[in-house]
Amino acid sequence: MVKVKKDADKTRAELIKELDALRDHNYRLKSVISRYERVLAGKGPEENHYDLETEKDSIESLRKDLGERLKEIDLKEEELAVQNEELRSRLEEINARSDEFARMNAALRESEEKFRALAESTNAGIVLFRGDRYIYVNPMVEKVLGYTKDELLSMNTWDIIHPDSRELVRRRGHERLQGLSVPSRYEVKVLTKDGKTIWAEFSAAVIDYQGRPTAIATIFDITERKRAEEERDRLFEYSRDILFIVGFDGRFKVVSPSVEKTLGWKNEEFLGKHFIDFTHPDDRALTIAMMKEHENGREAEFENRVLCRDGTYRWISWNAHPLVDEKMAIGVGRDVTERKRAEDELKAAKRQADLYVDLMGHDINNMHQIALGYLELARGTRPGAEQAALLDKAEEVLNRSAKLIGNVRKLQKLHEGAFQSRDIDVCKALADAQSEWGATPGKTITLDLHGHRTCIVRANELLYDVFTNLVNNAIKHIKDGKQIIISLDTTEEKGKPYCRVAVEDNGPGIPDAYKERVFNRMHQGTASDTGLGLYLVKSLVRSYGGRVWVEDRVPGDYAQGARFVVSLPAVNNKRDPSDQRDRGSSQA
Incomplete structure (x- = not known):
């Protein structure tokens, strides 16, 4: 008989081999039984009985052995079934892992492709x-x-x-x-x-x-x-201005070496110190207010006095830009002590000049009045024609001197902003000025408003002086028998309405080389010119946002007379369709 191993840890191949052996042994047992049955079938009862008795034990042993083998076969088949199930599970797991590995490999390839595409x-x-x-x-x-x-x-x-x-x-x-x-x-x-x-x-x-x-x-x-940083560092190192970084807490984080040249302090003496520690007591409130601007994200520009190492103070102009996220500001400080000193000297000079103007305006005018009084007394003595002419000349000079002083005072007030702008009707201003011209002996003065009843501009009370100075200038430069025409038009410049006044004469005119210069402060066309009349006109017109120029009355022939033109921005004026077209000009 075939001996069967009882070890449960046998491999599948060993189990299959043993199962095949059992099946082969079973087949041989069945062959033996079949042979005995065939032999017994051909004998008589006695012989059969003898053979059966003789082979009984052998047959019983075979049957018993066969039964045990059949049980072992069943057990082996059960073990094989269990192993088959385990193999199937493992195969499914291997297939699943294989799919997972395939997906991972695909994802890895995709990731590498994306990396390469990005890189x-x-x-x-x-x-x-x-x-x-x-x-x-x-x-x-x-x-x-x-x-x-x-x-x-x-x-x-x-x-x-x-x-x-x-x-x-x-x-x-x-x-x-x-x-x-x-x-x-x-x-x-x-x-x-x-x-x-x-x-x-x-x-x-x-x-x-x-x-x-x-x-x-x-x-x-x-x-x-x-390279830019190196250039910045060089600038920081060699800048004459004080370059700095200050925290929102007011303490210096970085200061350029130039602080020593400007204030005498070494760089390290500034670091970590508060801005206020170096600020003049009278300037501390302003300095603190400006530093708070940084916290609000706004730049700060101010000037204050800063303490030097020798105990003196110098004026520094600060300009700082905030870096809100970093809670600090970067900026530059420039020494403006000399400029402040010059400004103080200029203010002192202005005060002195104002004193002189007041002196001219008050005391010298009083002397003029006294001199004019004496001239009137002299006329009362019934002088001869020659003496009377001399008295007239003296009176004319005194009047011109008084006008000069008046113009100086007006210019002073104009620069000080003493005059308030308001809406003024040019038509009315011209009509009021006409009363001053009156009847000028030997000269004809005509005012032509071209049908305009009103033309409003933004100006002040000195607009009257613009027109009187232009007319008086024409009166001075033309001979008897000549004519002066004042005209008013409305026009447009760059799509905006303008009021335009022209004062023209048929006198000797102004050569092109002098057209720009006649409005300069120091220009003198003749010995009798004061030089401030037309300068005052230009200053006033520019302050009104307008412009003034002189042109030939007859284009191309200055000897036929001059035309002075004033163009002022109009307020809510509509251009009259009958207005003349703009004429070529030389602007002052």
Whole structure:
């Protein structure tokens, strides 16, 4: 009989082999029984009985053995069924894992494709390296360094690092691999293929790439920025102005070396100190108010007196720009002590000039009145014709002197802003001025408003002086028998309404070379000119937002007379269709 192993840990192949052996043994047992049955079938009862008795034990043993073998076969088949189920489960698990691995591989390929697409389109240089060898470089690295991809992949990673920066890069890399906290970005010098040294900003990290620890680094070319910073540092070092950074708490964080040249303090004596510590007591309230502007995100421009190391004060003009997120302000301070001194001297000179003007306006005018009184007394003595003419000349000079003083005082008040603007009707101002001209012996003066009943401009009470000065100027320069015409028109300039007044005469005229100069303060056409009449006209007209010029009465022939034109912005005036077209001019 075949002996069957009882070990439950037999392999599937061993179990199948034993099962085949049992089946073969069972087959042989069945063959023996079948043979005996055939033999017994051919004998008589006695023989059969003898054979059965003789073979009884053998047959019983065979049957018993067969039963045991059949049970073992059943057990083996059950074990095989269990193992078949386990194999099926394992096969399903293997298939599932195979699908998962396929998906992971697909995702990995997609991720690598995205990485390459991003890396090869970015403006940053990107490298992957293990140890001292590159395993990937993007096109920007090739562009920055000048090497090809194949050249870089065959190079040692240290070949591109400048000797001055190698220790820094080595130390940072070692600390990063040890898991220590190191700055993610730092600046290093890099060598290009053509031997140049450039500045690059490195940002590095360790990642898992293709199942292995790999260093990834981004590289930005910051050479231009470093040059700008060096230029800034040179400016900071050599600037004559005080360059500074001050916190919102009022304390200096950075001060340029020029503070020593300007104020005598060493740089370190300023650092950490409060702005107010160096501010003149009378200027502290203003300084604190200006510093609060920084906290509101507004620039501050102001001047104050700052303490020098020798105990004196100098005027400094500050201009600071806030950096709200950093809670500080950067700015510049300029020494304006000499300018302030000049301003004080100018104010003193102005006060002195005002005193002289007041002196002319009051005391000298009083003398004029006394002199005019004596002239009247002299006329009462019935002088001869020659003496009377001399008296007239003296009176004329005194009157001109009085007008000059009047014009000076008007200019002074104009520059001081003493006159308030208001709406004034030019038609009425011309009509009022006409009464002063009156009947001028030997000269004809005509006012033509061209049918306009009103023309409003924004001016002040000195508009009257504009017209009287222009007419008086014409009266002075034409001979007897000549004519003066004052006319009013409305026109448009750049789409806006204007009121235009012209004073023309048929006197000797003004050559082109003098047309611009007649409005200058010091211009004198003749010995009798005071030089301030037309200058006052120009000053007033400009203060009204208008312009004044002189042109030929007959275009191209100055000898036929002059035309002075004043053009002023009109207020709510509509241009009359009958107005004349604009004429060519030479503006003062």
